Every structure is written in structure tokens, then in C-alpha cells.
Amino acid sequence: MNRHVNAIAGRLSLRAPQRRSLEILDRITEITPPKKDRDLLATLEIIRSEFPSVTDFEREFPSLCFALATGVGKTRLMGAFISYLHLAHGINNFFVLAPNLTIYNKLITDFSDRTYSKYVFKGISDFAIDAPAIITGDNYNQHDPASGTLFGGVRINIFNISKINSEVRGGKAPRIKRLSEYIGESYFDYLAGLPDLVLLMDESHRYRASAGIRAINELKPILGLELTATPFVEGTKGAVPFKNVIVDYPLGKAMEDGFVKEPAVVTRKNFNPAGMSPEEIERMKLEDGVRLHESAKVELETYARETDNKIVKPFLLVIARDTTHAWQLLALIQSDGFFEGRYKDKVIQVDSSRTGADEEEMIERLLKVEHPEEPTEIVIHVNMLKEGWDVTNLYTIVPLRAANARTLIEQSIGRGLRLPYGKRTGVTAVDRLNIVAHDKFQEIIDEANRPDSAIHLKAVVLDIDELDQKTATIVSQSQVATQLGIKPADTTVSTQIAGQDVQPLFTKPEEQKVAQIAYEVIRKMENQPRTVPTLAHLKNPEVQAAIVKAVQEQHRPKQLELEGVAELPDFTAIVAQTVELVTQHTIDIPRILVVPKGEVKAGFKPFTLKLDTLRYPAVSDELWIQHLRTSQRDKVTLGAGGIEEKRIEDYVVSGLMDFDDISYDDQADLLYDLAAQTAKHFCSYLSEDEARRVLRCYQHDIARFIHAQMQDHSWEEAVDYEVVVSKGYVELKPSAYTYSINDPVADYRISPNDKSNMSKYVFGGFTRCLYPIQKFASDAERLLAVIIDRDAMKWFKPAKGQFQIFYKQGADHPEYQPDFVAETNDAIYMLEPKASNQMTDPIVIAKKEAAIRWCKNASDYARANGGKPWRYVLIRHNAIAQNMTLEGLSQQFTS
Template sequence: MNRHVNAIAGRLSLRAPQRHSLEILDRITEIIPPKKGADVAAALEIIRSEFPSVTDFERDFPSLCFALATGVGKTRLMGAFISYLHLAHGINNFFVLAPNLTIYNKLITDFSDRTHPKYVFKGISEFAIDAPSIITGDNYDQHDPASGTLFGGVRINIFNISKINSEVRGGKAPRIKRLSEYIGESYFDYLAGLPDLVLLMDESHRYRASAGIKAINELKPILGLELTATPFVEIAKGSVQFKNVIFDYPLGKAMADGFVKEPAVVTRKNFNPAGMSPEEIERMKLEDGVRLHESVKVELETYARETSNPIVKPFLLVIARDTTHAGQLLALIQSDGFFEGRYKDKVIQVDSSRTGAEEEEMIARLLKVEHTDEPTEIVIHVNMLKEGWDVTNLYTIVPLRAANARILIEQSIGRGLRLPYGKRTGVTAVDRLNIIAHDKFQEIINEANRPGSAIHLKEVILDDDVFGQKTATIVSQSQLATKLGLKPADATGSTQMAGQDVQLIFIRPEEQKVAQIAYEVIRKLENQPTTVPTLAHLKNPEIQAAIVKAVQEQHRPAQMELEGVTEQPDFVAIVAKTVELVTQQTIDIPRILVVPKGEVKAGFKPFILKLEALKYPAVSEELWIQHLRTSQLEVVTLGNGGIEEKNMEDYVVSGLVDFDDVSYDDQADLLYELASQTIKHFCSYLSEDDARKVLRCYQRPIAQFIHAQMQEHSWEDSVDYEVVVSKGFTEFKPSAYTYAVNEPSADYRVSPADKSNMSKYVFGGFRRCLYPVQKFDSEAERVLAVILDRDADKWFKPGKGQFQLFYKQGANHLEYQPDFVAETKNAIYMLEPKASNQMEDATVLAKKEAAIKWCKNASDYAAANGGKPWRYVLIPHTAIAVNMMLDGLAGQFGCY
């Protein structure tokens, strides 16, 4: 069955905890094959023998709970469960239970809408051909489910719990339990009689009430699969843990593994509440929350523009005491005195006090709060935002309701943990969820750090000197784009434009419009290197004539709409002037690809593993159980309850084939030879039984250990390569920076006061830079910019993706972005200033090697097309001084 697990995990891109859950299901179906009328007590004993955490199914049928933290992907896992049970065991009938209307509607979309980004079966080819029938609480009684005309193939029933466990007025049974004219029995009884019904319970902690358990038991499924982030129920005496948890992946683990945001508790530097009224503390927390929100909004936009990702509009969540308090907060935020009234139309109150049209508008705005065109930035709520309201753009929470620290943490962060890009970015502002808790700061820290706490919060101290600085995103597009009057896409209220003082090349709107169309035509010529090998070729009469023709064709429809305009623009003159500007304000950067001729074969040479450091101790039965209970399974991969391999070597081989560069079909002999060495090593100090347990428990780190050594023995058939130039030149990408609004651009010629924090400065005042402002990472970069602005004809700092230049690090190919590009009369330089003690660093040398090859290929292309040669210059920071000349640095440190 493992092939189904591998296939589904790969197609659905399952995360490690999701995959492990699927592996557990695979094992469960092996030791207790799901079937109608199974001996439940016997099944419990079998499962308990391998999974000691399962002490009771808590249902009248085998039911197992997968406790996965919020944000890890429970809905995707349900899709994986259904795919596996159908493909591996031929099961066709599923019943998905939702705890409320919000989740019910969300599940219908996720399971049925193939165009939706969260469609759970994306990549499952069998379902692409024959999609499952989705039967809901709204359409189940409209057709005969057994006829096969509508509900054929795989049938997934999605119901809200209220549809099956509630009584209606007059004591009648719910509609699902009433007789159906199509099937001669109630739909509920039809489901209960199916031989292969599998029940999936989303947010299963909501089905522990007696009425819910009774209704679920009556469905008589062959297997129950429960998913929740909170595997316990609260009663008067405290929390009661579930007895059927087979896999627990708690929030702390999800944080450590980077699947959710990193929550942080925020207070003010030297905050002292003495003498402050509760109202004053509340106002301070709210205002500080908004200030932090504004700062985060800028950082998110800057990151999005730097990385060409969609811009995320964050929002702030205020937790009020009650509906009266919520109304007071709404009035405050909508007043002119609160941040100059900027949030008057950007705040909504979400609670039970809204009815009718107001409620509909509230819900509509809440459901669209992730959309950048929806204005809401502050949401005030009392206690309505529960499970199912999944957003990725909640970044700041201001809890104003009295609660103990544990409840405050759990209720506050539950809705804000999901990451907007699906994974951590490494940028703190993008990856962090902020909880404003001035007066509860120490209490929350103590709770988070107590032994046994799943959450370890970061601390953020707001310094008035820094916090008081208003920031914005400054977009630095090329001087060329600015002179043509072009604007960056998706401007927001936080977006500032650099180079506002740059004089436009065309003043009249109609001429500016023609020039912009001409530039779009030129941009498309990037992809025709045989026609336009370099920018200089744009000046050829036949090329300019073709540009003029294309511009006239694109301009004509718009021209006809202009009433009263009879004079045609001088297309020839405008195009000629635009071409001249493009050649002056751009450096020829070709897009170079090195591709092999014919089929490339690669693999690994046989070698003897160095296994001395691989000394895992024997795994005792007691420790075996502890792995499960402490959620260590994700780290150690299979753990107890994983796949039981027949041959010990298969544990190693199946771990190795998960790596992209390892082909089982081509390298099976080598893989089993390495596995054999590994088995022999473990058996040299462990019994065979203990060695098997170690292999099973630590499969992933063992595979990683071996794979790292395989890299040293990789081979690739020596084949001929050819250099393919896909673009003769490339458009300059805009850059984006975060900057302090009240601080003007720094003069690049003057060394700043705080050289240790160089990246906070935005520098301007250049004469020959192709961008109006730039940021530098070090004083050496700033000094080099002074040299370039003096000695080069034109220069700039390239943005991410400008070169598409990659270097190899281990098995990975990573993008390399050189620090500077400069053009002189005789050459084009790719320059990299580097700390003198890093000149022999392995990564620096790998980048250098890739850059030299690129420059050689670019020089060959330039030589064939009348262009300038490229040279790579790696400069130690100690050699960079204002009195140095560019030619001198290139002569001393140039590598090609």
C-alpha cells in the first residue's frame, strides 16, 4: 500500500505531519481492514498494541483522532484520506461532518470547486477524470443516490451536524431521517446501510455532546477519522483529553517546524501601569496596536514588491469584553480624533448585536477581509470568530477582554496563525503574529514558558524612539520607467514613489501615451534575440519602422475615442526619442541559459559510507510509546505505527528515494548496497530487533545523513552543452524598500552616523545611477557606489530575478544576485564587494564560479553582436576606498 501513500503525498504536496497521518491510516487499514460489522473491542486491542495513546474509540465504531495544529492543513488531509481509501481499498462512500454553517460552506467549496486554490483533490488524476459527487445537506433528497445517474463513482456527503442531530418543531425527526420517495427509506437509513461508509469529522471536539455522539453512532460507519486542533473538551472540573488520539501534532511543533506564524507578545519599553486607569491602558494598547499594524502593512508591501509576490493587506483584530464595549470601541475608532479619522471607514464590529441588513453587510465584509480591494483593516469582535474562519492576513491582535493567560493565548492566536504565502519567508514582519498585551505581558510570558506549555512566545519591546517613526514602502523603479510616466502596479496608501522630481521626457499626455505603448512594444522585443540581439539594434531603421507600425496599430482604437482631436502624434519622432531613452537608461543584460545537448544521465558512484557518527541508541518500548505521546513522530518520520517493511534495507531505500535527485529505477543496486552497509553498521552494536526499531524510528535523519555523503560521489555524463540566449536584453525590475517617512533620503557621498545599521538608510542624489534611490548593506557598498557614480557611465543594484543566475550548493540550485552592475566605455562589470575574511568562503566561491561562467557566455554573445565584454569583479572590502578607480579595482580583482 505504501505506493499509494507516496503517490498521494507527492501529488497533493503533503507536509510532513500530513504525510505521517496518511502513513498511520495506511498502517491502520493493514492491521484492521475496515469492514461492516467488525468486532470493535478486538479492533481496539489491535490498535492499542501499536498505538498505546488510543485507549478507547469513544464511539460504537473504530474512530481515531488526528490532532493537528491550526494552520497545518486538516482539510487537505481529509482529501488525502479519501483519495487513499478509494485508491487503495476501493471505498466509495464518505460522510464529512461540519460543526457549523461556516465550515459546512467552506468544505463544499474545497471539495467541489476545481478552480479554487484550496481544492483538496488537485493533482489526483483519477478524480480529474471522474470527479467525486458532492452530496450536501441541501441537495441529498433530490435524486435517487443508488441510481448512479447523479451520485455515481465516489460519493462524498457533506453535512452540518445540525442536519442529523436536531429535532424540529412538533417533535418530528430531522428531514434527513424522514422517508424518501426515491429510495423507500430515509436518506439517513440509506447511509447507515452502506457497506463502506467512512465518516470524517472536521473539528471533532464539537461532536462530544451526547446528542452528537448518539446521531453519529446511528450512522454505523466502518471507520471514523476525526480531525481537530484541540483534542479535549472543557468541563467544570477542567480539560478532558480525548482517548482516541493516534497522532498529536501540537501548535508548538507546528511553530518550530515553520508551518504557522510565530506568535509574539508585545509591550512597551519601561511600561509601568501605576497611576494609569484601565481606560488609559486600553487606549494605549489600541493605539500601539494600530501603530504596529501600520508598520507591518509597510513591511508586507515591501516584501511583496521585492519578491514579486501578491501584496498582503493585513488587518488588526480587537477582542472586546461584550457588545456594549465593542460598540464603544467602534465609536472611538470612527472618531476624528483617532489617528485623524483614517480608520473611520476601515473598521467593522462583528458580534450578535448586528441583525438584518447590517448583519449581512458585516458578514460580507468579514469574508472578504483578505481581499486587497476590501477596505477593512480593523475587526472588533466579542466571541463570534470561531473555527472555519480561515484567514492568512491577521497580523496584530489587541485583546481587551479580561481572561487568564492560557485562555488569552489560545483564543487570541487561533485565528491568526496561517501564513499568507503558505510557508515562512524568513522575514520577521511577514512571519510574526503580534499580540498587544502591555498589562498582561509578564503573565503571558510566564504561561507560555511554564513546563509542558506547547507555546513559547517571542517577546517584542516597543521603543518609543523607534516606534514613533512612521514608515512607508518606497518603490524605486528605473529612471527610464519614471521618465516615461509609468507607475508601479497595485499602489496602496503606504506606497511612496522615489524620483518624483524626475522630469518626464514627454509632457503632452498624448505623446506620453504613445511613448508608453512604444516601450511596451520594445519590451516584447526582449524575446526576439535573433531580431534584436542588443539594445543598439533598436536604432536600425527597419526595427524602428516595425515599432512605429505596432504602436500605430495599438494606438488607433484609443485615438478614435478622443473627440475633438484631429492632429495625429508624430509617431516616428516619439518612437525615435523613446528608443534613444531606452538605450541611454538601460544596460544590456541578456537572459542566458546553458542547456545540454541530448539526454543527460546522472547518478552516484559506489562508495563506502562513513557511519561512525551514526550511533542511535536502542529504542526501548517505553521510549517508543513516549515518541507518540510527545509528538516526536514528525521529526523521526515513521515512528511506531509507520510502515512495517519486510526487509530492513527497505527502511533506508524508501527514505532515500524521497530525494529529488535519487532515481530508484536507475540506482536500485547502489541504494540497496548503501542500505546493506547501514544495516550492517547498526547490527554491529544492536540486536536485529533493536536495529529495526532504530531504522523505523529515525528513518528520515538516517536517509539525510546518507544522502549528504552521496553528493560527494555524484556523477553526470559528460555531454555537450550549448548556450541559448532567450532574451537579448531584459527590462529593469523595480525595487522596494521600507523607510522612515520623516527622514529624507541620505546623501550617498556622506558616511551615515550609524554604519552598523546601514540597511535602514535610503540613499539618493546619484548622477549616473539608473534608479533614483538605492539601499546598501554595508559601508563598503556605499563607498563603491561613490566610485561607480564617478567613474562609470551608468550603474545600478539589480533586484531579485534580474539575472536568473544560479549557483550550486549541495543538491540545491540557489539564485545569485550580484551587488552591482556598471557599464563603462569599454566593458560591463558585475561587481561583488565582500568582507575580506569571506573571500574563500565556499558559498562565495560557488557564486563566483557561476558568475564567471555567465560573464564568459555573455561576452561571447556580445562579441558576436557588437556589444561590450562582461567582467566579474570580486572585491575585498578592505580594498574599497574613495581614491580607488574602477579600472584599478577591475584590473586587480577582475576574474574574467
């Protein structure tokens, strides 16, 4: 069955804990195949023999709980479960329970809308041809479910348990149990009679002991699969853990593995509540929360512009004590005195006091809070928003309810952990959820740091001076775009545009419009390297004539049709001026692709593994039980579904086959050689049985350990390679920076006071830079800019994505952007200043080698088209001084 696991995990892009859950389901169905009327105790004993954490099904049918932290992807896992059970075991009937109306409606969309980005079966080819029939609590009694016309193939029933709960009050039977005129029995009895019904329970902790779920017991499904982030129920004596948890992937592990945001508790520097009233503390927390929100908004926009991603609009959640308190907070935020009234129309109050059209408007705004066009930036809520409200843009929470630290942690972070881009970005502000808790700060930190705590919160201490530094995103476009009056796309209230004081090339609106059209035509000519191999070729008469013709075809002069007469702009003159501007303020950067001719072969050379540090202790039965129950470490796994391999080497080979760059058919001999080395190593200090258990338990970690060493022995060969130039030149991409609007643009010739925090400064005043402003990562970079601005004809610091240069780092090929590009009379330089102790760093060397190859190919292309050669210069930082020249540095450091 493992081929189904591999196929589904690949097609649905399952994360490690999701895949592990699917592997365990595969193993469960192998050791105890799902079927009707199984002996419950016998089935439990079989499962307990391998998964001792399952001590009781707690149902009248076999039921297993998969506890995955919020944000890891429980709904996607449900789709994987259904796909697997259908493809591997031919199961066609599923019953999905939702705890409330919100999740019920969400699940219907997730399972039925194939155009939806979160469609759970996206990539499952069998369902693309024959999509599952979705039967809901609203339409189940309208058709004959047994007819093959409407409900053929896979049938997924989605029901709302809260509605069933309301129907069974007073001992009454739920509506689903009433007679159906279509089938001559109740729909409930029809389901109960199916030989292959599987029950899936979403957020199962919400209704574990409800009357509705007791009624569902009578369906007698062949298997129950429960999903929750909190595998326990609150009893009178505290939390009571589930007894059927087979996978437990807690929040702390999800944070450690980078699947969710990093929650952080926030206070003010030197905060002292002495003498402050509760109202004053509350207002301070609210105002600081808004300041953090405004800062996050800027950082998110800057990141999006830097990486060419969608701009995420964050929002702030305020948790109020009660409805009266919520109304008071709403009035405060909507007042003119609160941040100059900026949030008057950007706040909503969400609670049960709303009715009718007012309630509908509130719900609509709440559900659209992720949409950029929806103005809401502050949500006031009395009780923490419930499960099913899956937003990715919650970045700041201000809890104003009286609660202990544990409650604050549990209630505050649940809804805000999902990541807007699906993964961590490495940018702290984009990856962090802020919880403003000045008066509870130390209490929360202490609670989070308890040994039994699921998480360890980061601490953020705000400096009031820094809080008052209002920031914005400043977009630095090329001088060409600036002088042509081109504006960046998707500007927000936080967007500033550098170079607004630059004199435009054309002052008349109609001429500016023609010039902008001409620039778009020139940009499209990037893709015609045979016709326009370099920027200089834009000046050829036939090329300019083609540009003029294209501009005339696209131009629609204002009011020309209405007035009958209008003075047409001088297209030829405007095009000539635009071409001159582009050639003078751009550097020829070709888009170079190195592609293989013929068949490419790749693999790994035989080598001896270094296994000295790989010394796992023997895995006792007791230790195995403990790890499976708590799942404190992701490396504790059953490997490929926990299947017993015939040879212990097969555990290693099976683990290595999961890597995309390893082909079993081509490299089986090498894989078994490495596996034999590994098995021999473990058998040198363990018995064969102990070695088998270690290889089984730590299969994925051992495979990763070996795979990392394999990268140093990889090879690749092709019949030949050819250099393909897809673009003769590329436009200069805009850069985006976060900066303080209170600080003026710094003079690049003057060393700043705080050299340790260079990233906060925006520099300007350049003479020959192709952008109005730049940022520098170090003072050495600033000094190099001084030299370049003096010695070069033109220069700039490339934005992300400007070059397509990739270097090898293990199995990955990250993109490399050099620090500077400068053009002189004789050459174009790619310059990289580096700290003296990093000059021989393997990653620095890998980047250097990739850049040198690119420069050689670019030089060959330039030489063939009358251009200048490219040179790569890796410069030691302490060699940079104002008395040095660009030519001198080049001679000293060019490779």
C-alpha cells in the same frame, strides 16, 4: 499500498505531518482492514499493539483522531484520506461532519468547486474524470441516492452537526431519519445499511459528546476519522484528553517546522502601568496595535514588490469584552481624533447583536477581509472568531478582554497563524503574528515558557520613538520608467514613488502616451534576439521603422474621431528620443539559458559514509509508546507506514527513495551499498533487533542524513550543452524598500551615523546610477557605490529576478543576484563585495562559479554582436576605499 500513499502525497503536495498521517492510515488498514460489524475490542487491541496512545475508540465503531495544529492543513488531509480509501480499498461512501454552518459551507466549496484554489482533490486524476458526488444536508432528500445516474462513483455526504443537534432536542429523531419517498426508507437507514461508509469528523472536539453525535453512532460506519487541533474536551476538572489520538502534531512543532506564522507578544519599552487607568492602558494598546498594523502593511507591500508576489492586505483584530464595549471601541475608531479619522470606513464590528441587512453586510465584509478591494482593516469581535474562518492576512491582535494568560494565548493565536504565501518567507515582519498585551506581557511570557506549554512565544518590545516613525513602501523604478512617466502597478496609500522630481522626457500628455507605447514595443522586442541582439540595434533604421509602425497601430489619439481634426504627434521623433533614452539608461543584460543536448544522465558516485555522529540509542517499547503518544518530535515516525521490512537495509533504501533526485532503477546498487554501511554501523553497537527498531523509528531522519552526504558525490552528464539566448536584453526591474517618511533620502557620499543599521537608510544623489535611489547592506557597499558613480558610465544594484543565475546548494539551486552591475567604456562588471572572513565560504564560492560561467556566456554573446565583455569581481570589503579605482579593484580581484 504504499504506492497509493506516494502518489497521493505527491499529487496533493502533502506536508510531512499530513503524509505521516496518511502513512499511518495505510498501516491501520493493513493490520485491521475496514469492514462492517468488526469486533470492536479485538480491533482496538490490534491497533494498540502498534499505536499504544489509542486506548479507547470512545465510539461504538473504530474511530481514530488525527490532531494537527491549526494552519497545517486538516481539510487537505481529509481529501487525502478519501482519495486513499477509494483508490486503495475501493471505498465509495463517506460522511463528513462539520461543527457549524460556517465550516459546513466551507467544506461544500472545498470538496465540490474544482475551480477553487483550495479544492481538496486537485491533482487526483481519477476524480478529474469522475468527480465525487457531493450530497449535503440540504439536498439529500431530493433524489434517489442509489441511482447510478446522479450519485454514482464516490459519494461524499456533508452534514452540519449543529443542525442535527437542534433537531434531536427533546429526544426527537433528526430529519435525516424520516421516511424518504424515493427510497422507501429514511436516508439515515440507507446510509447505515451501506457496507463501506467512512465517517470523517472535522473539528471533532466541538461536538464529541453531543446528542447529534450519539445519533450518528447508529450509522455504524466501518471507520471514523477525527480531525482537530485541540484533542481534548473541557470538563469540570479541566481538560480531558482524547483516548484515541493516533497522530499528535502540536502547534509548537508546526511553528518549529515553519508551517505557520511565528506568534509574538508585544509590549512597550519601559512600560509602566502605574498611575494609568484601565481606559488609558486600553487606548494605548489599541493605538500601538494600529501602528504595528500600519508597519506590517508597509512591510508586506515591500516584500510583495521585491519578490513579484501578490500584495497582501493585513487586518487587525480587536477582541472586546462584550457588545457594549465593542460599540464603544467602534465609536472611538470611527472618530476624527483616532488617527485623523483614517479608519472611519475601514472598521467593522462582528457580534450577535446585528440583524437583517446589517448582519448580512457584516458577514459579507468579514468573509471578504482578505480581498484587496475590501476596505476593512480593523475587525472588532466580542468572542474569538470560531473555527472555519480561515484567513491568512491577520497580522495584529489586540485582546482587550479580561482573561488569564493561558486563555489569552489560546484564544488569540488560533485564527491568525495561517501564512499568506503558504510558507515562511524568511522576512520577520511577513512571518510574524503580533499580540499586543502591554499589561499582560510578562504573565504571557511566563505562561508560554512553562515546560508543558505547547509554544514558546517570541517577545517584541516597542520603542515609542520607533512607533512614531511612520513608514511607507518606496518604489524605485529605473530612470527610463521614471522619465517616461510610467507608474508602478497596484499602488496603495502606503506606496511612495522615488524620482518624482525628475524632469520627464515628454511634457505633453499625448507625446508621453506615444513614448510609453514605444517603450512597451521595445520591451516586447527583448524576445527577438536575432532581430535585436543588443540595445544598440534599436537604433538601426529598419528596427526604428518597425517600432514606429507598431506604435501607430496601437495609438488612439484622444478626440480624433470626435473633432475630425487633430494634430498627430511626431511618431518618428518620439520613437527616436525614446530609443535614445533606453539605450543611454540601460545596460545590456541578455537572458541566457544553458540547456543540454540529448539525454541527460545523473546519479551519485559510490563513497564511504561518515556515520560517527549518527548514534541513536536503542528504542525501547516504552520510549516508542511515549513518542507516539506525544509526537513531540517529527522524527519519531513509523517510516513507510510502519511496514516491517524483510531486511534492515530496506528501511534505509525505502527512506532514500522518497527523494526526487534518486532513481531506484538506476542506482539500486549504490543505495544498497549505503544501506549496508548504515546497517553495519548500527549493528556495531546495537543488536540486530535494536538496529531494526532504530532504522524503523528514525527512518526519515537517517535518510536525510545520508542524502545530504550524497550531494557531495553527485554527477551529471549530457551529450553536450548549448547556450541559448532567449532575450538580447531585459528591462530593468523596479526595486521596493521600506523607509521612514520622516527621514530624508541620505547622501550616498556621506557615511551615516549608525553603520550597524544600514538597511534603514535610503540613499540618493547619484550622478550615473540607473535608479533614483538605492539601499546598501553595508558601509562597504556604500563606499563601492561612491567609486562606481565616479568611474563608471552607468551602474545599478539589481532587483530580485533581474538575472537568471542559479548556483548549487545541496540538492537545491537558489537564484543569485549580484550586488552591483557597472558599465565602463571597455567592459561590464558584475561586482560582489564580501566580508574578508566570507571570501572562502562554500556558498560564496558556489555563487562566484555560477556568475563566472554566466559572464563567459554573456561575453561570448556580446563579442558576436558588437558588445562589451562581462567580468565578475569578488571584492574583499576591507580593500574598498575612496582612493581606489574601479579598474584597480578589478585588476586585484577579477578571477
